[in-house]
Structure formats: structure tokens, C-alpha cells
Amino acid sequence: MTTEELEQLLAQQPIALLHRLARGRVQRHFRAGKRRLIEVLLRHSAENRAGFESDLMTLIGEKPTRTAPPLPQAPAPRKPKSPAPQRRTTHRSVEPESHEPGVTLSSWLEGLGVPPPKTFVADAWQEEAIAKLREGDVVVSVPTGSGKTYVAVEAARRAIAENRTVIYTSPLKALSNTKYTEFSKIFGADQVGILTGDRRDNGQAPLLIMTTEILRNLLYDAGGGEIDIRLDTLGLVILDESQYIADPERGVVWEETIIFCPSQARMLLLSASIGNPHDIAEWLTSIRTTPCHLIRHSTRTVPLRAGYLHPNGKLTPLFRTVGIPHGHPTHLHPEAKRLFLQYEDETLPSGRRR
Amino acid sequence: MPPSIHPVDLILALRDKHLTPAIVFLTSRRACDEAMQSFDHSHIVLPPPRQEAIAAVLDKVIAQYPSIAEHPLIPTVQRIGVAAHHAGHLPSWKIAVEELMRHGCLDAVFATTTLAAGVDFPARTVIITQSSIRKSRDFMDLTIGEVQQIAGRAGRRGKDLVGFAIVTPSPYIDLNVLTKGFTGHPEAINSQFLISYPMVLNLLKAHPLDQIQPILAKSFAQFQLNQRAEVLQRKLDDLGEQMEPFGPRVCTDWITEWQTFDQVRRQKSHRAPIRRHEPPEVAARFHFLTPGRVVGFARGRGVVLRQYRSKGQKSPMITALREDGGITESPASTVTEVSDRILDCVDAPVYPWCTPDSVEDLLHQLEELPGRLPELPILIPKDDEPIPDAIVQTLGDFACPTCPSRSACQRDYPIAAKLRQEQHRHVKSIQALRTSLWHRFQEKIDVLQEFGYLTPTAHLTEDGEWARLIRIDHSLLITELLRAGAFNGADPAMLAAVMSSIAHDDDRPGAFPRVSSGLASLLGQVRKLAVSLSPHEDPPLLRADIAAVTERWIGDPTLTWIGLCKSTTMAEGDIYRLLARTLEFLSQLHTLKVTHPGLADTASRAIAALRRGVLEELP
Numbered sequence: 001m002t003t004e005e006l007e008q009l010l011a012q013q014p015i016a017l018l019h020r021l022a023r024g025r026v027q028r029h030f031r032a033g034k035r036r037l038i039e040v041l042l043r044h045s046a047e048n049r050a051g052f053e054s055d056l057m058t059l060i061g062e063k064p065t066r067t068a069p070p071l072p073q074a075p076a077p078r079k080p081k082s083p084a085p086q087r088r089t090t091h092r093s094v095e096p097e098s099h100e101p102g103v104t105l106s107s108w109l110e111g112l113g114v115p116p117p118k119t120f121v122a123d124a125w126q127e128e129a130i131a132k133l134r135e136g137d138v139v140v141s142v143p144t145g146s147g148k149t150y151v152a153v154e155a156a157r158r159a160i161a162e163n164r165t166v167i168y169t170s171p172l173k174a175l176s177n178t179k180y181t182e183f184s185k186i187f188g189a190d191q192v193g194i195l196t197g198d199r200r201d202n203g204q205a206p207l208l209i210m211t212t213e214i215l216r217n218l219l220y221d222a223g224g225g226e227i228d229i230r231l232d233t234l235g236l237v238i239l240d241e242s243q244y245i246a247d248p249e250r251g252v253v254w255e256e257t258i259i260f261c262p263s264q265a266r267m268l269l270l271s272a273s274i275g276n277p278h279d280i281a282e283w284l285t286s287i288r289t290t291p292c293h294l295i296r297h298s299t300r301t302v303p304l305r306a307g308y309l310h311p312n313g314k315l316t317p318l319f320r321t322v323g324i325p326h327g328h329p330t331h332l333h334p335e336a337k338r339l340f341l342q343y344e345d346e347t348l349p350s351g352r353r354r
Numbered sequence: 355m356p357p358s359i360h361p362v363d364l365i366l367a368l369r370d371k372h373l374t375p376a377i378v379f380l381t382s383r384r385a386c387d388e389a390m391q392s393f394d395h396s397h398i399v400l401p402p403p404r405q406e407a408i409a410a411v412l413d414k415v416i417a418q419y420p421s422i423a424e425h426p427l428i429p430t431v432q433r434i435g436v437a438a439h440h441a442g443h444l445p446s447w448k449i450a451v452e453e454l455m456r457h458g459c460l461d462a463v464f465a466t467t468t469l470a471a472g473v474d475f476p477a478r479t480v481i482i483t484q485s486s487i488r489k490s491r492d493f494m495d496l497t498i499g500e501v502q503q504i505a506g507r508a509g510r511r512g513k514d515l516v517g518f519a520i521v522t523p524s525p526y527i528d529l530n531v532l533t534k535g536f537t538g539h540p541e542a543i544n545s546q547f548l549i550s551y552p553m554v555l556n557l558l559k560a561h562p563l564d565q566i567q568p569i570l571a572k573s574f575a576q577f578q579l580n581q582r583a584e585v586l587q588r589k590l591d592d593l594g595e596q597m598e599p600f601g602p603r604v605c606t607d608w609i610t611e612w613q614t615f616d617q618v619r620r621q622k623s624h625r626a627p628i629r630r631h632e633p634p635e636v637a638a639r640f641h642f643l644t645p646g647r648v649v650g651f652a653r654g655r656g657v658v659l660r661q662y663r664s665k666g667q668k669s670p671m672i673t674a675l676r677e678d679g680g681i682t683e684s685p686a687s688t689v690t691e692v693s694d695r696i697l698d699c700v701d702a703p704v705y706p707w708c709t710p711d712s713v714e715d716l717l718h719q720l721e722e723l724p725g726r727l728p729e730l731p732i733l734i735p736k737d738d739e740p741i742p743d744a745i746v747q748t749l750g751d752f753a754c755p756t757c758p759s760r761s762a763c764q765r766d767y768p769i770a771a772k773l774r775q776e777q778h779r780h781v782k783s784i785q786a787l788r789t790s791l792w793h794r795f796q797e798k799i800d801v802l803q804e805f806g807y808l809t810p811t812a813h814l815t816e817d818g819e820w821a822r823l824i825r826i827d828h829s830l831l832i833t834e835l836l837r838a839g840a841f842n843g844a845d846p847a848m849l850a851a852v853m854s855s856i857a858h859d860d861d862r863p864g865a866f867p868r869v870s871s872g873l874a875s876l877l878g879q880v881r882k883l884a885v886s887l888s889p890h891e892d893p894p895l896l897r898a899d900i901a902a903v904t905e906r907w908i909g910d911p912t913l914t915w916i917g918l919c920k921s922t923t924m925a926e927g928d929i930y931r932l933l934a935r936t937l938e939f940l941s942q943l944h945t946l947k948v949t950h951p952g953l954a955d956t957a958s959r960a961i962a963a964l965r966r967g968v969l970e971e972l973p
């Protein structure tokens with residue numbers, strides 16, 4: 001491989017791959033941008049070119065889906081000797097689609113605006129979640145901004161009316177504070193309390209807000225025999241942002257909390273869209289006394305559109321369609337594609353020389 | 355062309371298309387701050403009514419959190435209607451920005467991706483400038499879930515008919531990651547069940563040892579391990595079916611029988627070692643071709659300077675000094691005579707492998723040698739030795755050679771053996787999946803027993819009883835420090851300072867105040883202990899400069915927040931988080947009232963001193 005070829009190949013790799021390549025080779029590589037990283041890597045590769053190239057090829061090989069776009073029906077499987085140039089050529093030759101017209105900017109922008117004020121009507125899934133909580137635990141996995149808080153509030157309202165204690169947990173103190181303010185407005189300040197490691201504000205209130213760690217500690221203290229706040233009157237535990245169960249460091253706290261949550265209390269897990277919410281629901285069903293009901297959907301309430309803004313200020317749709325073409329990441333808008341290729345050519349070292 | 359769009363142009367473009375309010379996600383705090391600064395000389399100025407609206411909202415927030423009354427960013431925010439929001443800011447300032455955004459007062463907020471998770475903070479448009487984020491000191495591509503979490507901030511229910519997620523390139527971007535993120539399904543999430551010392555102590559406090567395994571079995575971790583085990587179990591069932599034609603034959607376990615027989619057979623045929631393709635006499639001679647040896651070639655004599663094996667073929671080679679003064683590289687097979695003479699030669703590590711003086715000397719000695727030299731008698735091993743009796747006998751122990759199913763066994767063995775090997779592997783993996791959590795738990799038990807927190811029967815010792823109340827990172831270090839009496843007589847400032855150096859896990863460099871000598875020596879002691887515990891628990895960074903920040907804040911009650919911030923280059927938000935985390939650690943020490951009254955008291959005094967000013971504003 002000539003240096004120029006190598007440089008081009010590097011330029012075509014995702015930045016994450018370059019960082020992996022730089023690990024152990026370049027100090028503080030995570031501070032460098034793509035262009036700089038390529039320069040440094042090239043300089044470094046002089047020391048052990050063969051080793052460098054083979055590492056690069058291994059890394060590229062590990063991510064075949066990322067680097068190689070779907071190949072056309074080639075007559076015979078050719079060995080991709082140098083995947084880089086091939087990728088470029090296939091990119092161009094395979095895409096008659098790129099001549100397909102995309103939507104115009106004006107139709108992409110159409111419909112932008114403020115909806116007329118409406119009286120609040122709960123969504124069907126919100127009603128369902130609240131209703132199902134009567135029968136057992138509920139896991140909700142819906143897109144960001146769908147209205148999970150409404151479910152939490154209504155469920156809490158009902159439990160409080162039944163003289164039950166409600167605990168609401170969030171992963172972040174900042175979020176706890178926001179919810180404290182929000183819930184105080186809804187239920188009245190005397191109805192809401194917040195617990196942190198060293199402070200209890202209104203700790204006797206029926207609705208208690210805390211981080212998940214604090215709840216876990218309460219449950220351990222109860223398990224260890226210490227009498228603590230009204231765990232016997234606990235009627236509902238709400239775990240917001242429960243996709244945190246997959247957090248490398250803190251995830252275990254969510255598991256502990258769910259395992260040790262008293263059986264008489266209902267659990268309501270609110271989570272952003274995740275790939276396997278049925279696993280979570282099935283797991284809860286398998287370890288708790290009541291069955292767990294899963295509420296999930298992936299349609300956004302407010303439709304989302306994706307765009308591309310070129311550094312020169314030109315705005316274009318990112319995809320050929322107005323909405324997001326689910327399942328078709330390659331359906332790029334021809335204009336967006338052209339501009340982005342131009343951007344890469346102009347900003348990456350291989351382009352500058354041309 | 356600039357590598358990315360200028361912030362002022364960006365905001366103008368968004369306004370022009372009615373795409374505000376927007377959240378602009380940038381790669382770093384610095385990028386956010388620089389974006390704010392770039393408005394300093396811009397002509398963007400909000401009309402007075404909007405400026406007043408901002409002031410009104412800010413006034414309300416300031417009434418609740420006075421600490422931000424003098425915030426240096428207030429004038430800019432008010433003038434241009436744009437703000438920054440990142441972890442370097444005080445929580446109260448972030449609340450102010452969120453509140454402004456909720457009231458629709460701002461056109462844009464520059465934020466880092468930390469905002470994407472959990473903060474209630476929607477906008478009409480989201481601008482994405484990166485496709486990877488820094489996680490535990492490494493850059494990682496955004497997952498599909500993360501892209502959707504970020505993009506999902508666009509489009510407020512009730513305030514927008516549509517939301518826009520707009521990509522604008524920077525040198526950090528990989529467009530594929532983002533388009534996949536927009537159009538794909540979020541990834542499945544996986545359990546991350548870390549077993550910690552406090553978990554073990556607390557479980558054993560509430561449950562006897564023999565009930566632990568069923569409790570661990572209730573974890574999501576085990577649920578997912580079981581799923582994997584079931585997949586393997588299905589494969590195992592499949593293998594079982596495939597194995598059916600290979601059931602018992604003349605012997606029940608014919609596979610093992612044949613395998614052993616086959617091995618012995620092979621061993622026999624392996625007896626003649628064909629190490630390299632070299633004649634035995636060359637191999638035998640090669641041992642003697644050491645530096646200084648006088649040898650004969652077809653033409654003339656020479657002295658061996660070194661022996662080696664060629665790079666490719668590994669054939670035996672020598673470097674020799676010839677009578678005519680030439681130095682040659684030749685295969686060992688070209689040697690016709692090996693004499694019994696060895697001349698003195700002084701080795702050198704590089705060509706010609708001996709010193710120049712030595713070359714002169716050797717040439718001289720070669721000339722002096724007599725015409726005939728006695729040859730070295732070299733024994734050449736015979737190639738085909740008979741198979742030792744022992745092996746012949748073992749072969750006789752097998753029934754295979756005369757067995758009626760011999761040919762079937764011979765034919766089926768490769769497939770059957772492979773299938774059975776796979777079966778064994780799956781059985782082992784399933785076993786491991788079912789028991790791995792329990793094993794990891796037992797490992798922790800072992801350590802806790804070694805340190806005396808658990809009795810040999812896995813009950814809590816006196817120390818275990820209080821140690822289980824320390825439920826934070828580095829719990830082993832902290833409980834060991836208490837047992838060593840490291841904090842006896844320490845004042846609140848020192849205790850808090852050490853706790854903050856244990857709590858702090860960021861290696862961002864900076865300039866900081868100096869520590870007192872008392873604290874320095876205490877930190878030295880802590881460091882030593884942390885290193886000695888490192889086989890059982892990763893040591894914390896234990897930065898003295900960080901400890902010094904806390905020491906100052908607690909040690910000097912008249913120090914203002916601004917004064918503290920000025921004494922370091924640490925960002926306000928980082929100092930706040932450091933102290934908040936220290937508070938958390940101290941409050942755990944405070945729970946040890948019964949067993950460590952003195953320490954609990956010091957901790958509570960430290961908490962009282964720490965919670966003042968900004969740190970008092972939020973729970």
C-alpha cells in the first residue's frame with residue numbers, strides 16, 4: 001500500500017476505528033479530531049508500517065457492516081483486496097438511486113409550527129399503563145418525550161388517595177430536583193418529599209423522591225432488620241429512566257432495587273426506547289408475585305424529520321423522504337450526500353492535496 | 355471551507371427557517387463556551403420585549419437560588435437569547451437555563467451530550483455535530499439508542515407539529531453512525547451485575563449463606579445468562595440427535611477407545627523424528643561447528659566464525675573464514691571434514707562475528723596448521739530405530755485391530771469426536787452460565803473473610819456489622835482506613851478532604867491550592883493502604899490537589915464560593931459535584947453513630963460546614 005492509499009483508507013474509516021487504532025500508539029489521541037488523528041497515525045506508521053497496516057485491516061475486518069455498504073449482485077465474489085478504493089467505486093456505480101429525486105426543502109419544512117391548543121386527552125397507552133397497574137407491575141418503553149410522566153403522576157395520585165406511600169426514583173440528582181419542583185406544583189408542597197444522603201425534606205410526605213441508590217439503601221436497611229420509613233405502607237415504586245439498568249457502573253443498583261422491592265408494592269418502570277423491553281417485563285414476571293405488563297411503542301407523538309446543514313449554511317433534507325425512512329439508512333437525499341462527500345473531500349488530508 | 359459552521363451563522367440560519375428553539379449538541383464543554391464567546395462581537399440583539407421576558411424568568415429563579423444572581427453569563431444570555439448548559443455549570447444555573455427554555459425564551463442552547471439523558475429539556479430542533487462520545491476515557495460511537503435519545507429531544511408535545519434533528523458536520527463526524535441511529539431499532543440492553551463488598555455484607559446480614567444462590571438467581575443478570583444457557587441447551591439437544599447414529603458399538607464408549615488406540619498408533623509412527631529435511635550426518639555435525647572450529651571444505655580449509663539457521667528454510671549455516679582471507683556464508687552440508695582443532699577467536703556481536711584483530715590472528719594460525727589434521731569422530735544416529743517394546747505391547751491391549759466394527763469406527767471417528775467435543779464444550783458453558791454469579795459472589799466472600807468482615811461460616815463479624823453500612827465506591831478502602839484508625843483525631847476539614855480525594859475519579863488536570871502538611875501525610879498513609887488493597891479493589895486517584903479544595907472550603911468558613919472557585923482552575927460545576935459527592939460519602943460515615951461515635955460526629959460537623967452557600971440551595 002502506498003502512503004497515499006493508506007491515507008485514503010484511513011480517511012474513509014469512522015473516527016472510532018481511528019481511535020482504536022491509535023490506542024497505545026498515540027498519546028492523548030482522544031483529543032484529536034479526525035484530520036489530525038490521520039496525520040499523527042501516518043507519521044507514527046512509519047515506525048512499523050507492516051504492523052500498522054495489518055492492525056488496520058483487522059479492525060476494518062471486524063466491522064464489515066460499517067465499512068462496506070451492501071455490494072451489488074456481483075457475478076462472482078471477488079476478494080476485496082483493497083476495500084477502500086472498491087468502496088468508493090461501488091458507492092458511485094451502484095447508486096442509480098442517487099439520481100432519484102429527494103423531497104424539496106420546502107416540502108420538508110412544511111407543517112412546521114405550533115399546534116392549536118387542545119384540551120388534554122390521555123393517550124391510549126397512558127390509560128392502559130395506569131389501568132394495568134391495578135393488576136400488577138408495568139414496564140413502559142416508549143420514545144423520548146412521549147409523556148411517561150403523566151403515567152407516573154396519575155399512578156401516584158391513585159396510590160396516595162388509597163393512603164399508600166409512593167417512591168419515585170431517578171438516576172440523577174438534577175432530575176430528582178426537577179421532578180421535586182414539578183410534583184410539588186401538581187400535588188402541593190406538603191405532599192412531596194425528597195431524600196438525599198444527608199438531607200430529608202418533608203420525609204413524611206406520601207410521595208417521596210430520591211435517587212435509585214438511596215432507595216436501594218433503604219431496602220437493605222429494611223432487609224437487615226432496621227425499622228425504616230413506612231415500607232409496609234409502600235404501595236408504588238416508580239423507577240424513571242430505568243434503561244439505566246444497563247449502566248456499566250450503576251446498573252446493578254436497579255437490579256438490587258427490583259429484587260428487594262417489597263412484594264405488596266407495585267412497580268412502574270419507565271424507560272426510553274430499548275431493544276428488549278419484553279426481557280425486562282418477563283424478568284419481573286419471573287421474580288415477582290404479580291405478572292408484569294409491557295407497554296411499548298416506537299412511534300413518536302411529534303413526528304421527527306432529519307436534515308443536513310452544510311458548514312456554508314446550506315440546509316437540505318438528510319433523507320429522500322420527508323419523514324425518517326426506518327430500516328433504510330442508505331436512503332440519503334442526493335443533495336445531502338453530495339454535500340457531505342464534498343465536505344469529506346475538502347476537510348480530509350487526501351482531499352487537500354487534490 | 356471551515357471544518358464546521360460558525361455558531362452565529364448557525365443561529366441565524368435556524369432563525370431564518372423558524373427552526374428555533376434549538377439544542378445544539380457539541381463535543382465538549384469548551385466547544386460550548388467558545389460558541390458562547392463567538393457571540394461577543396455579533397450584531398444579534400434581541401428585541402427589548404424578549405430581553406424583558408428573559409429577565410423576568412431569571413428573576414424568579416434567582417429568588418430561589420440567589421447564588422446565580424451575579425452569574426457572568428446573564429448579560430450575554432439576555433442580549434442574544436442563547437445559553438450554554440453543561441457539567442461545568444452550577445446546578446442552579448442549569449436549572450435557570452432549563453427554565454428559560456421551558457418558557458420559550460431562548461433561541462438556542464449549546465449543550466454537551468450529558469444533557470441527552472433524563473433532563474427534561476425539549477426543543478423544536480436538535481443539532482448534532484458528532485457521532486461519538488467519550489466514555490470512560492475512550493471515544494465510542496453513539497449507539498442507536500443514544501442517537502434516538504438525542505434526536506428525540508426535538509419536537510415538543512403540544513408546542514410543535516414536527517421536530518427536526520439536523521446533522522451538521524465537524525471533523526469528528528461519521529455520517530453512517532447517525533443515519534443508522536435515525537433509522538434503526540435501539541439495541542437490546544444487557545445486565546451489568548457488579549458484585550460489590552457492601553452487597554455481599556448486606557445480603558449475608560439478612561440471609562443465611564444457603565439462601566444466597568436463589569437470591570442471585572433472581573437478578574436480571576441471571577435471567578439473561580439463563581437465556582443464553584437455553585440457546586446452548588437447544589444446540590446441545592440438536593447435537594444429541596446428531597450423535598444418535600454414533601451410539602454404543604462393540605464397546606460402549608467406542609469414541610474414547612478408538613481415540614486412544616489411534617493416538618498410540620500415531621505415537622508409533624511419530625517415533626522417527628523428521629524435524630527438518632536435513633541428512634542425519636549434517637544434523638550431527640552441526641553441533642560441533644562452533645566458533646573457532648577448523649573445518650575442511652571441498653576446496654581448502656576454514657575457521658567457523660558463527661553458526662546459524664537460515665531465515666526461510668531454517669537450514670543449518672555457518673560463517674567461515676577461509677584460508678585466502680575471504681569470509682563466506684555456506685550451508686553446513688558443504689563442510690567435508692570436521693577437525694578436532696579449535697582456534698582462539700574473540701567473539702563480536704556483529705559481522706564478521708569476531709574482532710578484526712582476531713581475524714588477523716586466525717588467518718595467521720590457519721597458515722601455521724599442519725597439512726593433515728585428526729578428524730573428529732561424530733556418531734550419526736540411525737534413522738529407523740525399531741519401535742520400543744512398550745508401545746508394541748500397548749497396541750496389543752486394544753481390541754480395535756481385530757474388532758468387527760473397526761472400519762465403521764475408523765470412518766465415523768472424525769465426525770463423532772467433533773460432535774462429542776462440541777457437546778462437552780456446551781455442557782461446560784451451560785454449567786458456567788448457571789454458576790458464574792455464585793462464583794463471583796464467593797470470591798468476594800473469600801476476600802471479606804480474609805479481612806475479617808465475615809466469619810469462616812460467612813456470618814458478619816463485629817466489623818462486618820458496621821462495614822455493611824458503607825455502601826459507596828471504594829468501600830473496602832474506607833472501612834480498612836477506619837479499622838486502622840486513620841481518622842483518629844482528624845478534624846472535619848481533613849476527614850472531608852480525604853473523602854473527596856477518594857470520591858473524585860476525574861483525571862482532568864488543572865491548577866489547585868496546596869494541601870496542609872497534616873493532610874499531605876494523611877493522604878500518604880491512605881495511598882499506601884490503597885495500593886496494598888489493589889488486588890481486591892481498584893485504588894482511587896487520591897489527588898492531593900482535589901483534597902486541598904475541600905480542605906479549604908471546610909477549613910475556612912469565611913471563604914466565599916467565588917473565592918473558592920478563584921483558587922482553582924476547576925470548573926464551578928465540577929467543584930460543586932466534588933463537594934456534593936463528598937457530602938454523600940460523609941453522610942455514610944455519619945451512619946456509624948453507634949460504633950464510631952467520634953468519627954460520626956466529625957463527619958456531621960464536616961457536613962454542616964460543607965453545606966453552606968451554593969451547597970445549601972438544593973437538597
Ligand SMILES: Nc1ncnc2c1ncn2[C@@H]1O[C@H](COP(=O)(O)OP(=O)(O)OP(=O)(O)O)[C@@H](O)[C@H]1O
Pocket residue numbers: 120121122123126143144145146147148149150272472473474511512
Ligand atoms: N396525552 C397527552 N397529550 C398531550 N400532551 C401530552 C400528553 N402526555 C404528555 N404530554 C406532554 O408531553 C410532554 C413530554 O412528556 P414527558 O416529559 O412525560 O415525556 P417522557 O416520556 O418522560 O420523556 P423523557 O424520555 O424525555 O423522559 C410534556 O410536556 C407533557 O405535558
Ligand SMILES: [Mg+2]
Pocket residue numbers: 148149240
Ligand atoms: Mg421522563
